[in-house]
Amino acid sequence: MIVELGHFALILAFAVALAQSVIPLVGAHKGWRDWMGVASPMASVQFTLTAFAYAALTYAFVVSDFSVKLVVDNSHTLKPLLYKLSGVWGNHEGSMLLWVLILTLFGASAAWFGGNLPRSLQARVLAVQSAVTASFMAFTIFTSNPFTRLAQPPFDGTDLNPLLQDPGLAFHPPFLYLGYVGLSMAFSFAVAALIEGRVDAAWGRWVRPWTLAAWVFLTIGIALGSWWAYYELGWGGYWFWDPVENASLMPWLFAAALLHSAIVVEKREALKSWTILLAILGFGFSLMGTFVVRSGLLTSVHAFATDPDRGVFILVILGVFLGGALTLFAFRANELEAKGVFSTVSRESALVMNNVLLAVSSFVVFIGTMWPLVSEMVFDRVLSVGPPFFDAAFTPFAVALAMILPIGAMLPWKRGNLSRTLRPLWGLAAFALAMGALVWAMQTGSSAIVPVGVALGLWVVMGAATDLWMRTGRGGIAHRLGRLGRLPRADWGKATAHSGLGITVFAVAALTGWESEDIRVLQIGESFDKGGYTLTLAGVERVQGPNYTSTMGVIEATREGEPVSILRPEKRFYPIAGMPTTEAAINYKIHRDLYVTLGDPQDNGGWAVRTYIKPFANWLWMGCALMALGGILSLSDRRYRVAAGAKKRTSPNAVPAE
Known part of the structure; x- marks a missing residue:
C-alpha cells in the first residue's frame, strides 16, 4: 500500500508541476499578484509530495519488498542496510526519482529563501524550474517507473551491482546530482531574466549563491567519485577521462566560469549576455551528461541504462530546454546592454580571460568525448580517444589559468596598473620558479611536469595568501593581523578555494611524474x-x-x-x-x-x-576539499545570501486577477 501511495504522490506532484509551470508565468505577464503568489506554495507542495514518493521507495528497499521490480533487481536480504539505502539511487529508475526530488528541493528552496526577489522574477524563476521538473517527472512516470509491481514476487532479489556496494558510491551520486540539478536554478534565473528582458547587478547577485552551491556540490561529488575509482576499481588511478567523468567535469568548468562572470555583472553590469549564455550552457551540459549516462550512446563503468527509447526522451528534453533557451537568448541578446566599461588591464579583463579558458577547455573535453561517436556515424571509422589526447589538449588551458589567477585576483576593477599589481608578486614568482628549478635539478630521468606543477602550485597558493594579506591595508603587523580576522568570509572563501586549486595542480603533477x-x-x-x-x-x-x-x-x-x-x-x-x-x-x-x-x-x-x-x-583530495570549503565559506557570507538593495516588492502595475 505504501508503494502505491508513493506512486500516487509522484503523479500528484507531476500535476502540480504542470500547473506551476503555467499559472505564475501568466500572472507575471499580466501583473496579477494572486497568480504569481501561488508559485511558492506550489513549490513546497511539489517537494513534499516527491519526498513522500522517495520515502516510499526507500521503505520498499529497507524492508526488502520483493513485489517491487526495482527492489528485486537491485537488492537482496543479505545486503547491509547502507547499501539498501544507496540501492534506491544505484539504478536508473531510482536515480531519476532522486534527480526529481532534488529538482523540487531547489525549487522549494527558491520559494523559501527567495523573499528578497522581485515578485515577478520569483514567479518566473519558479515557473521555469517547475517546467524542467515536470519534464523529468514525465520521463520518470512514463518511461522509468520505479514503483512497478511484480505479479509473482521472487523469494529474494538479484542484488545491487557489486561495484556500487561501497561507502564512496553511497555518497558520490547524491552530491553529484545536487551539483547537476543545482545548475537548473542558474538556468531558471537566466530564462526568467530573458523573459523579463532585464539583467542587472541585483540579478547577478541573486544567481551567484545558487551557482556557488551547485559548484560546491559538484566539487564534492567529483572528488568522491575520483576517490572511489582510486581505491575501489583497482586500476590505481584517480581520473581516467571516462565519458561519464567528462560529463561531470564539463558542467563543473562552466559553473566555475559562471561564478566569475556573475561577479562582473554584479560589480560592473558588464558581460550580461555572456553570463546568461554560461548559465544556459552549464545546465545544458548537465543534461548532456544525463543523456550520455542513460542513452547507451557511450559505454562506461558509470552508465545506468542503455535503453535508446529513454535516450530519445532525454534528448527531447535537452532539445526543448536548451534549444528554447538559446532561441530566447538570440531574440533578447541585443536588449542586454552592458553598462560598465573597463580597460584592457583590469579585473574584468582577467575574469573574461578566466571565462574563455574555462569554457574553451570544457568544449575541448566535449569534442574529445563525442568524437568517437561522430567518427563512427559520419566517417564509419571506429576511433578511441583516451587520456593522451585529453592530457595534451586540456593541460595547456589549466596551466594558463593557474598562471593568470593570482594576478587577475589582485587587479582593481575598471582600470588597473599592471606594474603596481605585480609589485608584491615578483618575489613570489621568483621563489616559485626557484623551487621548480630545484625540483628539476634533484630529479633524474623524469619529465618536466613535476617542476612545472611545483612552480604553479606554489604560485597559486602564495598568490592567494598575498591577495588576502593585501586586503588588510596598511599598518603594523599586529594591526593587519587583527583586520585579517575581520575580513569578509567571501574573501577567505576565495583564498581557500584558490589555494585548493594550487594544491590540486601540484598533486596531479606529482602523481603523474613521480608515480x-x-x-x-x-x-x-x-x-x-x-x-x-x-x-x-x-x-x-x-x-x-x-x-x-x-x-x-x-x-x-x-x-x-x-x-x-x-x-x-x-x-x-x-x-x-x-x-x-x-x-x-x-x-x-x-x-x-x-x-x-x-x-x-x-x-x-x-x-x-x-x-x-x-x-x-592525499594532497589531491585535500586540494578538492579546500576548494569545496572555500565555496562553503563564501556561501556563508551574508552578502551572498541577501541581494544587495533588494526589497520584496511587486510591480507598480500589479493587480489582483479577476
Missing part, C-alpha cells in the same frame, strides 16, 4: 623491494563477507627492517550478482600512498601482485 609501479608474481613467503620498502606476501586467506566471498592477501610492508603496515588486498566475488571486484589495500601517508592489489592465482602456485608508490596522492 612508480611494479607488477610481479609472488610465492607465499617471498619478498621484494619497492620504493625503499620491503613487501612480503605472508599469506592468502579465504574470508566470508555478508554477501560475498573474498580471497584476501596478507602483505607485510617494512622499511629498513621496521614494520610499516600490514596490507590486505582482496578479490571479492558476489555470488548473487555473479560479479568479482578488486579491493585495493592502501597505506595512506601525507607524502605518499603505498598501494597494493591482488591479482589472480598463477599456474606455479604464486599470486599476481601489483604495487604502486603514489607520491602526494
